[in-house]
Amino acid sequence: MSAPQTLSVRNLSIMFGGVHAVEDVSFDVNPGEVLAIIGPNGAGKSTIFNLISRLYEPSNGSIRYGDADLLALSPHQIVATGIARTFQNIELFEQTTVLQNLLIGRHRHMSANVFTNFAFLPGVRKSELEHRRKVEDIIDLLEIAQYRDERIADLSYGARKNVELARALCAEPSLLLLDEPASGLNTEETDDVGFWLEDIKHDLGVTLVMIEHDMNLVGQVADRVLAINEGKVLACGTPDEIRDNKAVQAAYLGVSQ
Amino acid sequence: MLQVNDIIHLAVTGLAQGCAYGLIALGFVLIYKATEVVNFAHGEFMMLGAFAVLAWSEFLGGSFWPAFVLGCLSIGVVGYLIDAQIMRRIIGQSSASIFIMTVAFGFIFRSLAGMIWGWKTLFLSTPFGGKIEIADGLSIGVDRVAIIVATVLLCGVLYLFFSRTRYGIAMQAASQNQLAAYYMGIPVKRLVSITWAIGAMIAAAAGALLAPITMVDTTIGFLGIKALAGAIVGGFGSIPGALLGCLLIGIVEPFADYFVPEIKGVSAYIVMLVVLFIRPQGLISQTFEKKV
Amino acid sequence: MQILFKTRYEDDIGFLVKTGEKVRVGMVLAFLFAAPLFLQTYYLSELSLLLVYAIAGIGLMILTGYTGQVSFGHAAFLGIGAYCHAILISHGVPFTVSVVATMILCGLVGMALGRSASKMHGFYLAIATLAFLILVETLLGEWVSMTNGYAGFAVPGMKILGASLGKAWQQYYVNLFFILLVIVGAANLFRSPTGRAFLAVRDSELSARSLGVNVEWVKIQSFGVSAAITGLAGVLLAHQLSYLSPEVFGVLESLKLMLMIVVGGLGSILGAVFGAILISVLPIVISFLKDVLPPAVGQQPGLEPLLFGVIIVLFIVLEPLGIYGRWMKIRYFFETFPYYRKSSFVRQKSYLKTERLR
Numbered sequence: 001m002s003a004p005q006t007l008s009v010r011n012l013s014i015m016f017g018g019v020h021a022v023e024d025v026s027f028d029v030n031p032g033e034v035l036a037i038i039g040p041n042g043a044g045k046s047t048i049f050n051l052i053s054r055l056y057e058p059s060n061g062s063i064r065y066g067d068a069d070l071l072a073l074s075p076h077q078i079v080a081t082g083i084a085r086t087f088q089n090i091e092l093f094e095q096t097t098v099l100q101n102l103l104i105g106r107h108r109h110m111s112a113n114v115f116t117n118f119a120f121l122p123g124v125r126k127s128e129l130e131h132r133r134k135v136e137d138i139i140d141l142l143e144i145a146q147y148r149d150e151r152i153a154d155l156s157y158g159a160r161k162n163v164e165l166a167r168a169l170c171a172e173p174s175l176l177l178l179d180e181p182a183s184g185l186n187t188e189e190t191d192d193v194g195f196w197l198e199d200i201k202h203d204l205g206v207t208l209v210m211i212e213h214d215m216n217l218v219g220q221v222a223d224r225v226l227a228i229n230e231g232k233v234l235a236c237g238t239p240d241e242i243r244d245n246k247a248v249q250a251a252y253l254g255v256s257q
Numbered sequence: 258m259l260q261v262n263d264i265i266h267l268a269v270t271g272l273a274q275g276c277a278y279g280l281i282a283l284g285f286v287l288i289y290k291a292t293e294v295v296n297f298a299h300g301e302f303m304m305l306g307a308f309a310v311l312a313w314s315e316f317l318g319g320s321f322w323p324a325f326v327l328g329c330l331s332i333g334v335v336g337y338l339i340d341a342q343i344m345r346r347i348i349g350q351s352s353a354s355i356f357i358m359t360v361a362f363g364f365i366f367r368s369l370a371g372m373i374w375g376w377k378t379l380f381l382s383t384p385f386g387g388k389i390e391i392a393d394g395l396s397i398g399v400d401r402v403a404i405i406v407a408t409v410l411l412c413g414v415l416y417l418f419f420s421r422t423r424y425g426i427a428m429q430a431a432s433q434n435q436l437a438a439y440y441m442g443i444p445v446k447r448l449v450s451i452t453w454a455i456g457a458m459i460a461a462a463a464g465a466l467l468a469p470i471t472m473v474d475t476t477i478g479f480l481g482i483k484a485l486a487g488a489i490v491g492g493f494g495s496i497p498g499a500l501l502g503c504l505l506i507g508i509v510e511p512f513a514d515y516f517v518p519e520i521k522g523v524s525a526y527i528v529m530l531v532v533l534f535i536r537p538q539g540l541i542s543q544t545f546e547k548k549v
Numbered sequence: 550m551q552i553l554f555k556t557r558y559e560d561d562i563g564f565l566v567k568t569g570e571k572v573r574v575g576m577v578l579a580f581l582f583a584a585p586l587f588l589q590t591y592y593l594s595e596l597s598l599l600l601v602y603a604i605a606g607i608g609l610m611i612l613t614g615y616t617g618q619v620s621f622g623h624a625a626f627l628g629i630g631a632y633c634h635a636i637l638i639s640h641g642v643p644f645t646v647s648v649v650a651t652m653i654l655c656g657l658v659g660m661a662l663g664r665s666a667s668k669m670h671g672f673y674l675a676i677a678t679l680a681f682l683i684l685v686e687t688l689l690g691e692w693v694s695m696t697n698g699y700a701g702f703a704v705p706g707m708k709i710l711g712a713s714l715g716k717a718w719q720q721y722y723v724n725l726f727f728i729l730l731v732i733v734g735a736a737n738l739f740r741s742p743t744g745r746a747f748l749a750v751r752d753s754e755l756s757a758r759s760l761g762v763n764v765e766w767v768k769i770q771s772f773g774v775s776a777a778i779t780g781l782a783g784v785l786l787a788h789q790l791s792y793l794s795p796e797v798f799g800v801l802e803s804l805k806l807m808l809m810i811v812v813g814g815l816g817s818i819l820g821a822v823f824g825a826i827l828i829s830v831l832p833i834v835i836s837f838l839k840d841v842l843p844p845a846v847g848q849q850p851g852l853e854p855l856l857f858g859v860i861i862v863l864f865i866v867l868e869p870l871g872i873y874g875r876w877m878k879i880r881y882f883f884e885t886f887p888y889y890r891k892s893s894f895v896r897q898k899s900y901l902k903t904e905r906l907r
Contacts, residue, residue, distance in 0.1 A: 053759050055755070055758075074763075075758045075759065076758045076759075076763045076764065077761070078759070078761075079759065079760055079761040084759070085759055087755070091753045091755050092752075092753070092756070093752035093756070093757075094752050094753075095751070095816065099561070100745060100748065103742075103745055104745050104749045104760055104762070107742060107745070107746060107749070107760050107761050108761035110742040111742070112746055113743070114743050114770055114774060117737060117741035117742065117743040117744065118737055118743075118774075119734070124741050128740070129558050129559070129562070132558045132561070133558070167756075171760060171761070295672040343866060346866050347866055350865065350869050351815070352619075352672070353815065354815070354865050356619055356672055357619070357811050357861060358862060360807070361804075361808075361861035361865075362862070363858075364801075364854040364857060364858035365855055365858035365859060365862070367854065368851030368852070368855035369851075371851040372851055376850065376851075475851075482679065482680075482683075486676065489677075493672075519691055520687065523683055523684055523687050526683055526684055527684065529677070529680055530665070530680055530681070530684075533669060533673065533677055537665075537673070
């Protein structure tokens with residue numbers, strides 16, 4: 001696993017047909033910390049993630065992860081810098097098994113040569129077994145062994161959430177972007193997610209950035225919170241500071257200032 | 258050497274041909290916008306339309322306009338039934354299956370038409386005989402003018418239908434968000450079937466109008482593929498884009514056939530492949546990206 | 550129900566882990582190897598043709614069933630393969646060299662098509678491949694100096710390493726060799742990173758990308774592999790037909806390939822083979838129907854495409870998983886008897902895949 005580095009976002013902006021979805025956003029994510037991004041729906045939180053994973057082209061600004069300039073990379077090269085992500089509306093490979101999903105998660109560590117793969121040379125077999133071993137570690141960590149051979153299409157929502165998290169972890173990221181890891185989960189499952197995030201942070205040493213609406217979860221795991229509204233940064237600080245921030249309260253509750 | 262008159266003649270021929278493609282494209286873009294299904298069998302609706310008008314006009318003893326209306330309505334019923342009985346059942350299957358399904362429809366229609374009406378080329382008599390003299394030595398067939406006029410008329414009617422009538426606005430709503438439209442009490446299923454019927458009727462009208470030029474036989478449905486090519490050149494997501502692309506293809510074709518006779522009939526596809534290679538989203542693009 | 554206790558990771562990688570599978574495949578192989586001993590020449594060459602179509606089916610299955618890229622133009626690769634090989638060997642190029650060269654050519658053409666396809670989605674691709682097919686068919690017909698145009702091209706007999714292999718049983722074994730090679734290779738592909746990347750692109754380009762899969766390159770690769778295998782089928786088909794003509798490789802042939810993989814069952818190699826069996830049995834059914842049906846219907850030239858169309862529609866509506874899916878259900882029924890639950894195979898459907906932004 002590569003060592004965590006600092007993600008620095010500077011003056012990031014993007015327009016969607018005249019609307020500033022993200023406007024002049026700057027923040028840093030320090031190695032080893034958990035940063036939560038909060039904000040009302042449509043504030044531009046997911047857009048920031050999509051900008052970092054290069055799905056959208058920013059109109060302005062820079063994104064760097066350590067020494068790497070992310071804007072110079074293609075979307076599929078992002079994971080090689082150590083950044084993996086999950087999606088808000090679960091994007092799993094529906095028609096394949098959980099195991100296959102997790103193995104695709106390890107794609108960045110594999111060499112996919114058509115000819116050696118077609119012949120399935122001994123070297124390919126050896127590396128398959130090695131990757132399988134690593135995948136099993138993640139399966140143990142997130143307790144999804146019972147689903148291993150199920151197809152995603154047959155899984156419940158909660159299980160899918162877990163599998164998606166597991167798949168992102170299989171890429172052995174040093175920075176993990178989680179888009180609403182607890183949305184749609186019941187209290188018990190949300191508690192589990194809280195524990196797992198702690199584990200991921202402490203045991204695997206992964207830096208976490210998560211978009212989350214559940215303030216209890218945010219308070220439990222986040223070191224710092226970034227509050228966003230209408231594409232702009234409202235405030236950044238510890239969970240308690242953010243909770244007491246007038247501007248954040250106004251954005252959420254609609255209190256006039 | 259090409260004279261000015263020849264150029265105008267080729268251009269007008271092409272314009273009429275482009276309008277014919279446009280009429281077919283109009284139908285499947287409507288269906289596409291309502292259901293995200295691309296109907297590869299739309300050319301076959303056109304072919305069936307020509308046959309149906311022919312059959313009605315024989316039945317009625319040669320009068321064109323009643324046969325035209327009845328023929329279009331019959332194909333409209335076919336379109337409605339296709340959606341209500343078959344397409345509705347396979348919603349949610351992979352888009353590959355759905356394409357293949359509509360291609361299969363095309364083959365079924367063609368075989369059936371051949372079995373019912375025979376494989377020989379037939380002639381449909383229309384009131385659009387004769388030529389219009391424009392200038393000295395330059396004349397244009399009334400049949401071609403009829404196609405251009407019909408295209409303009411139908412576009413106007415459809416525009417009014419979608420912007421002014423209750424049904425039209427409901428269809429627009431359903432195409433934006435089917436679920437939300439359903440919750441608002443719009444009978445989405447029936448509307449989709451009606452959209453199919455409208456698309457099929459437009460195609461049938463195109464078939465009947467084209468009949469004096471292409472004649473009527475089972476292979477004229479292949480025009481549908483050229484119309485698809487035209488729609489792609491223009492950009493599939495919007496009706497103006499699709500029409501424009503079809504006009505472009507229609508105008509390029511007679512010139513290409515004139516200058517490079519070896520590739521007669523396939524210039525449309527070459528244009529399409531070139532456009533797709535340079536601008537995969539078509540000339541007038543429309544964003545269709547999945548939200549994340 | 551037979552439960553397989555897996556004790557090693559190898560059990561997930563290996564082929565034919567269950568005893569039942571070993572027995573079934575062994576029986577099929579034994580039948581195939583012994584077939585020339587007891588089949589008449591006519592049936593043997595039918596079986597030979599079946600193997601060729603199965604290879605073509607696997608080629609298309611890799612692209613459409615596993616990578617999710619619909620191609621209505623695969624008959625073009627069959628045509629390019631057949632013509633290229635026939636032209637090469639008629640100029641005295643040895644069989645083995647010609648096969649490799651043909652596969653490389655088809656692969657390259659496929660990759661070129663794939664490169665333009667990698668930017669398109671869904672039906673754009675379907676139409677572009679259809680246009681490609683029409684262009685190739687026109688080219689084969691118009692390039693008279695090379696292909697002899699619509700007059701047709703006589704394929705020289707098969708000669709491998711100096712030995713003439715013109716007899717039906719000899720060609721049969723050549724075909725058998727190639728299909729076993731292709732099946733094992735394709736199966737290998739899908740238990741290794743390359744094949745998994747194909748699946749990833751099929752199911753979600755978005756997350757494939759975020760996991761480091763180069764989606765464009767995967768599509769190009771998939772087109773290349775698929776075209777090369779289909780080209781190989783073209784080579785064998787040339788020997789099977791022994792006389793080539795452009796209109797053989799038209800839209801109807803493409804529909805036939807599509808029918809094979811859809812009816813066989815999208816997303817399984819076995820499905821392509823099942824599809825090929827169906828395709829081979831259909832002409833027998835059709836000739837039977839011609840005798841039974843009233844001449845007004847039975848003697849019509851449109852009967853074959855009509856049946857193709859109807860079969861596709863029925864399968865997509867009634868059994869979307871194809872013959873392969875039905876076969877799985879039947880097996881499951883017997884393995885779990887009497888505890889079979891119909892709902893085991895009920896799947897969620899996804900409605901309206903693209904969320905429209907505008």
